[in-house]
Amino acid sequence: MTFYEAASPYCSTNSSICFINYLSNFSTALYFKNPVNDMINKKNILLRDSHRWMVFSLISLIYLFVYFHRVSTSVIAQDILKAFNVNATALGFMSSMYFYLYAFEQPLVGYFSDIFGPRRVIAYCTLAAACGCFIFALSPDIAWASAGRALIGIGVGGVYVPAVKAFSQWFERNDFSTMIGLLIAVGNFGAVIATTPLAWAANNWGWRISFHIIGWISLALAMGAFFLIKDFDGSVETVKDENILEPAGTGSKKIPFYMALISFQFWILAVVFFGVYGIVITFQGLWATPYLMAVLETDRIAASRLNMLIPMGFIVGAPLFGRLSDRIFKSKVHVISWLLALLTLSWAGILFGMELGILSVFLILFFMGIATGGFVSTFWAHIREIIPAGILGSVSGLLNPAPFLGVAVFQVLTGSLIDRGRLIDGAYLPGAYKSSFMLCFLVSGACFIISFFLKENKPEEK
DSSP, X not given: OOHHHHOOGGGGTOHHHHHHHHXXXXXXXXXXXXXXXXXXXXXXXXXXXXXXXXXXXXXXHHHHHHHHHXXXXXXXXXXXXXXXXXXXXXXXXXXXXXXXXXXXXXXXXXXXXXXHOHHHHHHHHHHHHHHHHHHHHHXXXXXXXXXXXXXXXXXXXXXXXXXXXXXXXXXXXXXXXHHHHHHHHHHHHHHHHTTHHHHHHXXXXXXXXXXXXXXXXXXXXXXXXXXXXXXOOSTTGGGOOTTSOOOTTSGGGGSOGGGGGGOHHHHHHHHHHHHHHHHHHHIIIXXXXXXXXXXXXXXXXXXXXXXXXXXHHHHHHHHHHHHHHHHTOSOHXXXXXXXXXXXXXXXXXHHHSGGGOHHHHHHHHHHHHHHHHHHHHHHHHHHHHHSOGGGHHHHHHXXXXXXXXXXXXXXXXXXXXXXXXXXXXXXXXXXGGHHHHHHHHHHHHHHHHHGGGOOOOOOXXX
C-alpha cells in the first residue's frame, strides 16, 4: 500500500490528520495480509460453513414435525370423530387449539430468540411438543385431546421464528430466501408424512401408538438441539463478510421493534398472511382428505395420496421461488401477487373442477401447493429486506401469529358451515363442503387484491 492509497482527502488541508489516517490504513492492510491472520480467517470460514449446515439440518428435522402436526388431523379426522363421538365443530375446535397457542406465543418467542438465542428456544419448545404428543396419544376424551394439541402448538410454535433468526445470522444475505425455501420444503416432507404414511400407521397401529412414536422422536430431537448445535456469537466476523448479519444485540437493536405496529405495511402483510395461510392449511390439514373421500368416493389411503400433492407442491414451490427471489426477480411484491392469482385459480378449481377427472384434481392440488409454498418463502424474503437484523426475531414474532390465527379461525368457521350439511355414518356428503370452500375462494381473491397495496422497500446500500 502506497502513502497515496492510504491517504484521505483531509491530506490536502491537515498534515497531522493525513499521517494518522495513513498509519491506520497501513496497519489494517498489514493485518489482513498477515499469513497467520489469513489462516485464522480461513479456519473461521470453515468452522462457520460446517456448523451452519449442522444448524440447518437439525432445525429442519425439527421443523418437519411442525408441519406434520399442522396437517395431521385431516388423516385421523374420522378416527377422532368416532373415538370421542363429536361433530365437525368440536373437531375443528380441537384442531384449532394448535394454532391459537402457536399464534399467541409468537411475540414472546421472537423476544426470547433475540435475548437468549435461537438454540435454547428451539430446544425447550421441542421438548414441550414431545410432551404434548404423549398427552394427545393418551387422551380419554376430546377435552384432553385438545389440551395435548394445545401443548403441541406451544412446542412447535417455538421453531420457525428462531429458525429465521438463526439462518439470518449463519447464512449470507443473498442465500437467505433459498434457505427459508429449503426449510419450508423439508417441513412439507412432514406434511407428506402426515398423509399416506400416517394413514397407513393409523390403519395398522392405531392413531394413539402413532403419536407415541412421534413423541419419542421429538424428544430425541430436543436433546440434539440442546447438545449438538450452538448459536452464532460473532466469532467469525474477522472474515469481513458484509452479507453475514450481526449477532443479536448489535447496532440495529437500538430501533424499537414495536414501531412495526404503527406501520400500514405491517398490517397489510398481516392481513394477507392471515387469509392465505389460514384457508390453505385449514383445507390441507383438516378437510381435504374427508372431502376427497366424499367427492371421489374413495378410501382414506387413496384420498391421503391426493392430499399429499399439496405438500409436494410446497416442496417444489418454496425453494424454487426462494431461489428466484434471491437471484432473478427484482420485485418480491410482484411475485407475491402472481402467486396469489394462481392460488385463487386453484380455489376456483376446487369449487368447480373436481368432477373433471383425476388429472384435474392432481393439477389443482399440486398448483395450490406451489402457489402457497412460493408465497411463504417470497413473503419472508420480503420481510427480511425491510426488517433490521437486530430486531428481526421480535418483529417476526409480532407478524407470525397472523397465519396461525387465520388457521384457527377458519378451522372453526368452516367446521360450523360444514355442520349445516348432511352427516351419514360419520361422514359428510360432498355438498356439505361447498359453502366453506366458497368462503375460502372469496378470501383468496380478497388477498390477491390487497397485495397490490404492498410496497417494495429495498435495504440501503452499505
